[in-house]
Amino acid sequence: MRTFSLIMRFTEELGRILVEGWRRFVKAEMYFYLFLLILVIPNIILCYTEPLSLMAKICNVLLPFGVYYLVMTLSRNYGRTFWILFPVLFFGAFQIVLLFLYGQSVIAVDMFLNLITTNYGEAMELLDNLMPAITLVVLLYVPALIFATMSIIGKRKLSSVFLSRERPIAILALIIGIFSLGISYLADKNYKPMTDLYPVNVCYNVYLAFQRDAKTCRYYQTSDSFTYQAKASHPLKEREVYVMVVGETARSQNWALNGYDRPTNPELRKVKGLTSFTQAFTETNTTHKSVPMLLSPITAYNFDxxxxxKGIITAFKEAGFRTAFFSNQRYNNSLIDFLGKEADTWNFLKERAINANHIVYDDELLELVSNELKSRDRKQFIVLHTYGSHFNYKERYPSEMAFFKPDTPMDATAKNRNSLLNAYDNTIRYTDYFLARLIRLLNEEDMNAALLYTSDHGEDIYDDDRHLFLHASPIASSYQLHVPFLIWMSDKYQQTYPESLKAVQANKVKRVSSSASFFQTMLELGGIKTPYLNDSLSVTSHLYAGRPGVYLNDHNKACLLNEEQSNCNNTSR
Incomplete structure (x- = not known):
């Protein structure tokens, strides 16, 4: 006890000396200005990253600066005021990391929803590889918060004279900021504070994120009475099995089937009855929106x-099919999970993993499929949700299946692009292996069988001078939107429904919206008749008309794309 008491006294004395030294050598006014600068740093950075007019950029700095300035003058206890503004600091830190990762745009609605739907393992894999940005944020914000805390503990306060002098200046800065806002609004018809003024736009996006999450939580109630009125049109006596595979983060550019110059599809190249659509594009680059669109008749034009x-599983159930949903992703209480659990049988492989670090490869889904096929039901529909090519790439395939080397290091930097690309291409080869084995399972018996595959979105891997990486960026690149789209038909299916094969061959060179056509094509393959069937969107129909490029932006507005420019401004403009 005596030793402990001495340690405590020593600690207290050391703390007193440090605080006293800090108070003597650093004036409170210096920290007032430092805190003010730290608060406005994200606004300054966004002036260089956002495509706004000069007056809009001036407004985006002056108006928030005036607000922060005035708030900081409202209390002598500047440390406490700085802590009260912690939400602004949190958004600022988040914004800086986002800009490091994607290069531009404010924190999007989908970013906040990704925080909810991303599991712990995925988050840690990403954070481990964003250390430069995280280090910058820590060096910028943590010391400032420590100084603010020390000022509170040391009871340091600003003088009334100083605040009286600064407050009129703050009010003047705020008035100039408001005046610049008016000019920006009048001069630029596209400028809107709710989408263009930081951090107002971030707060608005937070509101939208909560609103969407609330709608998701009420999904079971709002969709309860929905029905497809679906009926089967194929002969009841014929055994038929249809498999829908939703891939993860696979981009079309890295598939040898689509012209890539590396051997990423050695197995699928040998598969008979397989057709690859080289011009397929997703309508969103985020998983939590893309997969529900793939599993339902929803498109960018009517996402809400x-x-x-309900989803496609319900349509097949209504038509008399035994249904199953198997996922190699974690359950996260999202629309994806709700649509999957409409099935008679469902299983989330990662939920039975030993811990968050336990690796579950996609080929474990094949065992579930094999067991499901043993039921011998005459009509079966199976949906698989793989983990595919999701970062960290090297964790998506067994080490012995690494074909392209070196596949390390995996740090998220442009200098590591060769190893990142090698590992990514290994994930595509593994997907190739997985799909080929799945097709062999379906081909083991003489029956009508078909498989449909696409990916939810693609990926950036430092492909050009923009140095973009990963997916779900507020403004998507063509690498994130251009996805593989495959159809396989068994020999018997081709013989039974030759018109479907003929339509596929005729349509394979056309542009395809995977988001709009995946659901419709699967219904057509399975012979499901419903008022929600749209032949003009099914690539197995001679009525298929193609579809112009469309992208669902962050505020769920459908934006038209063209062949040359696969970007869509992610605001509500």
């Missing part, structure tokens, strides 16, 4: 209807 409709 997703909360009131």
């Amino acid at each position: 209807s997703i909360y009131y409709q």
Whole structure:
């Protein structure tokens, strides 16, 4: 006890000396200005990253600066005021990391929703590889918060004279900021504070994120009475099995089937009855929106209807099929999970993993499929959700299947692009292996069988001078939107429904919206008749008309794309 008491006294004395030294050598006014500068840093950075007019950029700095300035003058206890503004600091830190990762745009609605739907393992894999940005944020914000805390403990306060002098200046800065806002609004018809003024736009996006999450939580109630009125049109006596595979983060550019110059598809090249659509594009680059669109008739033009409709599994169930949903992703209480659990049988492989670091490869889904096929039901429909090519790439395939080397290091930097690309291409080869084995399972018996595959979105891997990496960026690149789209038909299916094969061959060179056509094509393959079937969107129909490029932006507005420019401004403009 005596030793402990001495340690405590020593610690207290050391703390007193440090605080006293800090108070003597650093004036409180210096920290007032430092804190003010730290608060406005994200606004300054966004002036260089956002495509706004000069007046809009001036407004985006002056108006928030005036607000922060005035708030900081409202209390002598500047440390406490700085802590009260912690939400602004949190958004600022988040914004800086986002800019490091994607290069531009404010924190999007989908970013906040990704925080909810991303599991711990995925988050740690990403954070481990964003250390430069995280280090910058820590060096910028943590010392400032420590100094603010020390000022509170040391009871340091600003003088009334100083605040009286600074407050009129703060008010003047705020008035100039408001005046610049008016000019920006009048001069630029596209400028809107709710989408263009930081951090107002971030706060608005937080509101939208909570609103969407609330709708998701009410999904079971809002979709309860929905029905497809679906009926089977194929002969009841014929055994038929249809498999829908939703891939993860696979981009079309890295598939040898689509012209890539590396051997990423050695197995699928040998598969008979397989057709690859080289011009397929997703309508969103985020998983939590893309997969529900693939599993339902929802498109970029009517996305908000997703909360009131059930998925394709329900359509097949209504038509008399035994249904199954198997996922190699974690359950996260999202629309994806709700649509999957409509099945008679469902299983989330990662939920039975020993711990968050335990690796579960996609080929474990094949065992579930094999067991499901043993039921011998005459009509079966199976949906698989793989983990595919999701970062960290090297964790998506067994080490003995690494074909392209070196596949390390995996740090998220442009200088590591060769190893990142090698590992990514290994994930595509592993997907090739997985799909080929799945097709062999379906081909083991003489029956009508078909498989449909696409990916939810693609990926950036430092492909050009923009140095973009990963997916779900507020402004998507063509690498994130261009996805593989495959159809396989068994020999018997081709013989039974030759018109479907003929239509596929005729349509394979056309542009395809995977988001709009995946659901419709699967219904057509399975012979499901419903008022929600749209032949003009099914690539197995001679009525297929193609579809112009469309992208669902962060505020769920459908934006038209063209062949040359696969970007869509992610605001509500």
